Amino acid sequence: MSIILKNISKRFGNFSALDNINLEIPEGELVALLGPSGCGKTTLLRIIAGLERPDSGHVLLKGEDKTYHDIRDRGIGFVFQHYALFRHMTVFENIAFGMRVKPRKLRPTETQIRDKVHALLALVQLDWLYDRYPDQLSGGQRQRIALARALAVEPSVLLLDEPFGALDASVRKDLRQWLRHLHHNLNVTSIFVTHDQEEAMEVASQVVVFNHGHLEQQGTPSDIYDHPANAFVSRFIGDTNIIALESHHTDWLRSSGLDIPPQPDCLHVRPHDIDLSKATSDGAATAILKDWQHLGALIRVELAKPLPDGAEEIVYAEMPNDRFKQLALAIGDKVDLTIRQAHWFHEEIGRAPH
Amino acid sequence: MSKTNILPGFRPALGFSLLYLSLVVLIPLSTLVFKILQPDAHLSWAGYLDIIGNERVQASFRVSFVAALIAAFIALVLGFVLAWVLVRYRLPAKRIFDALIDLPFALPTAVAGIVLASLYAPNGLLGEPLNQLLGVKIAFKPAGIVVALIFIGLPFIVRTIEPVLQEIDPSMEEAASSMGASRWQIFRYIIFPNVLPAAITGFGMAFARGVGEYGSVIFIAGNLPYVSEIVPLLIITKLEQYDYSGATALALTMLVVSFVLLLAINLVQLMLLKRPQTPTAAKAKP
Amino acid sequence: MHNSSKAALQDPTWVRYGLMTLALLVIGLFLCLPLASIFFQAFAKGWQAYAEQISTPDAVSAICLTLLVSAISLPLSVVFGVSAAWAIARFDFPGKGLLTTLIDLPFSVSPVTAGLLFVLLFGAHGWFGEWLQAHDIKIIFAVPGIVFATLFITCPFVARELIPLMQEMGSEEEEAALSMGAGPWTMFWRVTLPNIKWGLLYGVVLCNARAMGEFGAVSVVSGHIAGLTNTLPLHVEATYNEYNAVGAFAAASLLTVLAVVTLVVKSYLEWQQQLNRPHN
Numbered sequence: 001m002s003i004i005l006k007n008i009s010k011r012f013g014n015f016s017a018l019d020n021i022n023l024e025i026p027e028g029e030l031v032a033l034l035g036p037s038g039c040g041k042t043t044l045l046r047i048i049a050g051l052e053r054p055d056s057g058h059v060l061l062k063g064e065d066k067t068y069h070d071i072r073d074r075g076i077g078f079v080f081q082h083y084a085l086f087r088h089m090t091v092f093e094n095i096a097f098g099m100r101v102k103p104r105k106l107r108p109t110e111t112q113i114r115d116k117v118h119a120l121l122a123l124v125q126l127d128w129l130y131d132r133y134p135d136q137l138s139g140g141q142r143q144r145i146a147l148a149r150a151l152a153v154e155p156s157v158l159l160l161d162e163p164f165g166a167l168d169a170s171v172r173k174d175l176r177q178w179l180r181h182l183h184h185n186l187n188v189t190s191i192f193v194t195h196d197q198e199e200a201m202e203v204a205s206q207v208v209v210f211n212h213g214h215l216e217q218q219g220t221p222s223d224i225y226d227h228p229a230n231a232f233v234s235r236f237i238g239d240t241n242i243i244a245l246e247s248h249h250t251d252w253l254r255s256s257g258l259d260i261p262p263q264p265d266c267l268h269v270r271p272h273d274i275d276l277s278k279a280t281s282d283g284a285a286t287a288i289l290k291d292w293q294h295l296g297a298l299i300r301v302e303l304a305k306p307l308p309d310g311a312e313e314i315v316y317a318e319m320p321n322d323r324f325k326q327l328a329l330a331i332g333d334k335v336d337l338t339i340r341q342a343h344w345f346h347e348e349i350g351r352a353p354h
Numbered sequence: 355m356s357k358t359n360i361l362p363g364f365r366p367a368l369g370f371s372l373l374y375l376s377l378v379v380l381i382p383l384s385t386l387v388f389k390i391l392q393p394d395a396h397l398s399w400a401g402y403l404d405i406i407g408n409e410r411v412q413a414s415f416r417v418s419f420v421a422a423l424i425a426a427f428i429a430l431v432l433g434f435v436l437a438w439v440l441v442r443y444r445l446p447a448k449r450i451f452d453a454l455i456d457l458p459f460a461l462p463t464a465v466a467g468i469v470l471a472s473l474y475a476p477n478g479l480l481g482e483p484l485n486q487l488l489g490v491k492i493a494f495k496p497a498g499i500v501v502a503l504i505f506i507g508l509p510f511i512v513r514t515i516e517p518v519l520q521e522i523d524p525s526m527e528e529a530a531s532s533m534g535a536s537r538w539q540i541f542r543y544i545i546f547p548n549v550l551p552a553a554i555t556g557f558g559m560a561f562a563r564g565v566g567e568y569g570s571v572i573f574i575a576g577n578l579p580y581v582s583e584i585v586p587l588l589i590i591t592k593l594e595q596y597d598y599s600g601a602t603a604l605a606l607t608m609l610v611v612s613f614v615l616l617l618a619i620n621l622v623q624l625m626l627l628k629r630p631q632t633p634t635a636a637k638a639k640p
Numbered sequence: 641m642h643n644s645s646k647a648a649l650q651d652p653t654w655v656r657y658g659l660m661t662l663a664l665l666v667i668g669l670f671l672c673l674p675l676a677s678i679f680f681q682a683f684a685k686g687w688q689a690y691a692e693q694i695s696t697p698d699a700v701s702a703i704c705l706t707l708l709v710s711a712i713s714l715p716l717s718v719v720f721g722v723s724a725a726w727a728i729a730r731f732d733f734p735g736k737g738l739l740t741t742l743i744d745l746p747f748s749v750s751p752v753t754a755g756l757l758f759v760l761l762f763g764a765h766g767w768f769g770e771w772l773q774a775h776d777i778k779i780i781f782a783v784p785g786i787v788f789a790t791l792f793i794t795c796p797f798v799a800r801e802l803i804p805l806m807q808e809m810g811s812e813e814e815e816a817a818l819s820m821g822a823g824p825w826t827m828f829w830r831v832t833l834p835n836i837k838w839g840l841l842y843g844v845v846l847c848n849a850r851a852m853g854e855f856g857a858v859s860v861v862s863g864h865i866a867g868l869t870n871t872l873p874l875h876v877e878a879t880y881n882e883y884n885a886v887g888a889f890a891a892a893s894l895l896t897v898l899a900v901v902t903l904v905v906k907s908y909l910e911w912q913q914q915l916n917r918p919h920n
Contacts, residue, residue: 051528071531078532084525088547098533101543153533361814362824364731371724374716375742378791382757383745385767389760432666439663443656453907454671459846460899460906462853463751464873465892468880469674472681479677480669505670537651566750569855569873573880586752590860593756598765605753612748 001062001075001156001189002027003048008057010043017043019213021057025206030183031191032200035210036236041193042081042161044210048191049159050074061157077150079160083142085134091145092117092130098153120148123182140171144178151186160192164199176203197237201225209233231345234268241269241315245344252305255284256339269342271300274317276327279334287315289333292324299324303335386609389602405603413580414588419611421496421584422564425503430557432504433511434549440512441519455512458505463569470502471573494576499584502570507560514556518549551623558619562612678896682889693879693890701867702875702891708783709871710851713790717847721798722840726832728799729806730814743799746792754792755860758785781863786871789857794847801843802836809835838916842909849902853895 003025010018018040025031033041046052048059050071059067066074086094095117099108108116121127124144134142143163150158163179164172180203183190194200200207201221209216209224209232217229228234235242243253244266253260253267260267279286287303298318305313315337329335405411439445440452458466474481474493484490492498522545530540568586575582585608592600651659683690693699727733728740746754760766762779772779779785813835817827833840855873862869870878872895880888 049532051532071528072534072536076532078529080525080529082523082525084523084529086526086530086544097530097535097543101530101533101535101539149529149533360818361730361811362818362827363726364733367723368727368731368733371720371727371739374720375724375739375795378720378788378795379742379745382754382761382788382792383749385757385760386753432662435659436663436666439659442651443660445660449907451667453903454667454675456903456906457671457675457899460849460853460902462855462873462876462892462895462899464855464876465678465853465895465899466674468876468888468892469678469681472885473674473677479673505674508666508670537655562748566748566753567856568750568752568859573877586750586856589752589756593759593860596765598760598763601756602760605750605756608750609753612750616748 003157003189003191004058004060004063005044005048006058006060008044008047008054008059010040010047010052010054016213018047018054021213021215023208023215023218025189025191027189028187029189029206030180030204031189031206031208032204033191033193033208033210034197034200034236035195035216037195039210040213041195041210045159045161045191045193048157049076049078051078075153075156077153077155077158079143079146079150079158079163081161081163081165083134083146083166085142085146085149087134090131090133091121091126091137094134094145095120095149095152098149116152120152123151124148138171139167140175143167143175147179147182151188156188158188158190160190162194163192164194164196172199179203201237209236211236228268228343231266231268234343234345239271239316239318241271241274243267243269243313243315252284252337253339256337258339258342260344265344265346267342267344269315269339271316271318272298273339273341274315275338275340276301276303276317276319276329276335277338278327278329279336282334283336285337286334287337289329289331289335290314291331292329297321301329303337305337386602386606389599389606401599402603405600406607410579410583411588411604414583414585415607415611417496417499417582418565418585418608421499422503422561422567425500425564426507426557426561428500429504429507429511429560430553433508433556433560434515434553436508437512437515437519441516456509459509463506463567464573466505466570467502467573470505470570471498474498474501474574493574494578494582496575496582498574498576499571499582502574503560503564503567506567506570507564510559510563511553511556514552514559515549518552519545522548551626554619554623554626558616561619562616565608565612675896675900678889678892681885682893684889685886689886690890690893693884693887694894696887698866698870698878699875699887699891702870702872703894705783705786705870706852706872709786709790710848712787713794713851714844714848716791717794717851718798718840718844720795721802721843721847724799725802725806729803730811740803743796746795751793751854751856752860755789755857757792758788758861762788780861781865781869783869785861786858786869789861790851790854793854793857794851797847797850798840798843801839801846805836805839806832838909838912842906842913845902845905845909849899852898 003023005021005023008018008021008023009016021040021044033044035041043052047054050059050066050069054067057067058065061074071078086097089097096113099113099116102108117130118127121130124147126141126144126148129137129141129145134145137145143166147160147163164175167175176199179192192203201224204221206218207221207224208218211232217224217233219227224233225237228237231242234240245253245260258267285305287305289301290304291302293300293302295318297320299321301317301319301324303315303317305315307313317337327335436455440448440455445451471478471493473479474484476482476485476491476493478493481491481493484492490497492501526544527540530544535543566586568584568590571584572587575584575587577583577587585604589601589604589608592598592604694703724739724743728736759780761768762772762785763769764773764780766780779788813831814827817831822830852871853873854871855877858871859874859877862871862874864870864874864878866875866878872891876888876891876895879891
């Protein structure tokens with residue numbers, strides 16, 4: 001089911017949670033609503049679900065305006081951040097709930113319900129837990145039961161609020177892959193909220209970035225990473241060097257291979273877009289290697305670029321392990337920088353004044 | 355013996371507590387039991403049965419327990435509504451209303467007794483319209499006992515249900531709603547089962563308090579033997595006639611019956627809360 | 641937080657207004673009206689009559705007796721409550737559950753039965769009756785009996801407030817004080833007491849209201865001697881039974897003021913406790 005949001009705004013008192021959001025989500029996508037906490041992403045999810053009413057704007061599900069429809073009539077499945085499993089019911093009863101509260105005419109028979117619950121439990125690979133109570137389950141199990149429960153009513157949209165937020169790091173990694181595969185098999189339009197950019201990039205087919213109630217950018221993970229629409233997105237997604245530009249400091253950047261437009265305010269460079277070579281003599285783009293850290297497959301190098309006014313710019317570069325070995329650098333060595341790619345933005349200053 | 359044994363004062367604190375409790379509660383309570391066991395006392399088993407078998411005594415037990423039961427039920431319904439409104443709805447002056455709920459706790463029972471009696475009397479502020487419009491008489495009838503016991507029981511119900519209502523995770527209700535449950539179904543399947551144990555506790559407390567209540571009842575009850583005479587009043591009557599055995603037999607019976615009822619209520623509650631305790635699930639792989 | 645906009649949690653309008661009306665009716669007719677009626681009837685014949693009724697010798701003696709009984713039993717109840725809470729909340733020992741149950745026991749005993757217990761113990765035909773008579777000591781139908789009955793009734797109040805509070809608090813701060821060299825009393829006065837002060841005050845207020853207002857238990861042991869062993873609640877009963885409505889309600893109004901003050905202090909203390917608790 002496709003979802004269209006038109007001019008959605010929502011305020012809580014003086015606080016603007018959402019400001020004129022327009023968004024289209026095509027059928028079958030797995031979408032991440034990404035942003036720092038308090039950016040309005042959860043409010044938007046709750047508005048799509050019908051748990052919250054927007055102050056203005058419209059929610060169109062499958063082309064129909066459902067803005068003022070009850071959550072019951074929207075055909076959505078909602079997975080709550082802390083799962084909201086019914087503590088007084090077993091896993092089986094939790095999953096069967098949605099079927100059992102249907103009007104008598106539409107309600108499946110007990111046999112159908114039982115088959116359906118066990119099929120869903122098999123889907124989330126927890127069939128053996130059917131008679132447990134929620135407080136006897138681990139976090140990861142609760143999360144999957146909550147998902148099975150939401151799927152029991154055969155929703156045409158699945159909404160997940162911080163689905164991995166309450167889990168341990170290791171469990172979280174496994175569940176991300178699992179959710180991606182599940183979505184692939186079910187192919188139901190799914191939207192999840194997260195503040196973890198890595199999670200969004202890893203799981204989603206589309207990422208929507210929010211900040212302060214504004215929609216900053218929508219696109220595939222690679223779109224967003226490779227072509228950030230603004231400084232916020234660039235900073236929020238992945239690591240980046242932020243270099244504030246004042247005219248007399250730009251020379252070394254030009255000599256590192258960049259073509260800089262007349263008057264940008266700041267420059268964002270991904271660490272892996274910086275290449276190093278041993279300096280033979282002091283050039284315009286020569287920096288001093290201050291320190292380096294082993295990140296596993298990558299090495300992160302901390303560089304200090306002296307500036308004409310006596311200050312220095314700290315720049316981070318990342319390169320594969322073997323490339324670093326090849327360079328055979330030691331702390332204190334001089335290196336020449338080559339910047340392969342950068343983004344510049346007019347909006348903000350990334351460096352504190354000295 | 356003690357877990358946090360670096361802390362001082364365990365022996366004096368426990369020693370004083372036990373001494374105080376023995377002097378003030380245990381030794382006095384044991385008199386009831388010993389009064390029965392003493393062979394030279396007039397209260398043999400047969401004598402006991404004789405006292406309890408008395409028609410007036412049985413009538414008073416019926417009055418006390420039936421009135422307490424009815425009152426606890428009515429208080430349960432009203433108390434639930436009060437707790438619901440206080441927790442869920444926006445209300446001006448909510449703090450004041452909330453504080454007022456405890457009035458029956460704080461108001462001496464004799465004061466409650468005389469004011470309820472005067473309000474519900476045939477010429478009272480509430481008694482007169484009730485009598486003239488509906489033909490209902492409350493004061494000096496068994497109904498008066500029920501009214502007094504509802505007053506006494508109300509805070510027990512509200513104060514046990516209120517915190518449970520506050521703690522129900524709203525997202526449970528939202529989840530039920532997202533799965534298509536109607537407002538009534540949410541109440542029936544989500545809220546009601548969660549509140550039920552607390553409601554039973556509150557009911558039990560209101561009932562137990564009601565059975566033993568004296569001060570607020572005697573002024574409004576009319577105290578007509580066989581009709582509106584409660585057990586505590588009969589105990590006092592017997593004491594005033596120096597019938598210590600009779601008073602003891604009544605008190606002991608009341609105590610035992612109340613304990614059995616409270617035990618039964620606790621058992622029902624345990625059954626409601628009973629769950630298969632197999633915490634092995636947590637070990638499973640994610 | 642934003643309840644009004646949470647569509648899923650909203651009751652239908654008619655339900656909302658229906659329940660609210662019922663709740664306000666109960667509060668109004670069942671709680672506010674009796675409260676107002678007490679003062680209305682106390683002042684039914686004006687200030688003068690009111691003042692006369694609360695200054696009769698019997699009334700004054702009842703007020704004094706009530707204050708005396710409370711002054712004796714309150715400190716004892718508090719010391720018991722604090723020490724019982726300290727033992728239960730801070731230590732593990734066999735029979736702890738039983739002790740907790742015993743402390744609550746007076747709640748489930750009818751006040752009349754409570755009074756009866758002391759008659760059986762100290763009355764003319766009681767266990768110590770003969771011995772007491774031989775030594776000319778009067779407990780029943782005298783002040784000591786009233787105090788005993790009050791102690792029985794009030795024994796759970798302070799401990800019940802303090803035990804959960806102290807358990808929630810944990811003993812780290814006390815252990816820290818000891819580790820820095822504080823003695824037991826320093827630890828208690830400087831660390832424990834400041835932490836439990838609101839809960840303790842709350843328990844004391846409830847305990848005091850009950851001590852001054854107890855009727856059933858005191859009624860059994862006092863002997864109803866006007867001017868001598870009538871506490872204020874018993875005086876209310878006596879004047880009411882003499883068809884002296886103004887007298888009864890005047891005396892009742894004093895106890896009602898006590899109840900209202902108790903409620904105000906209780907609400908204030910609850911509010912304080914909410915403020916002191918970290919929000920999460």
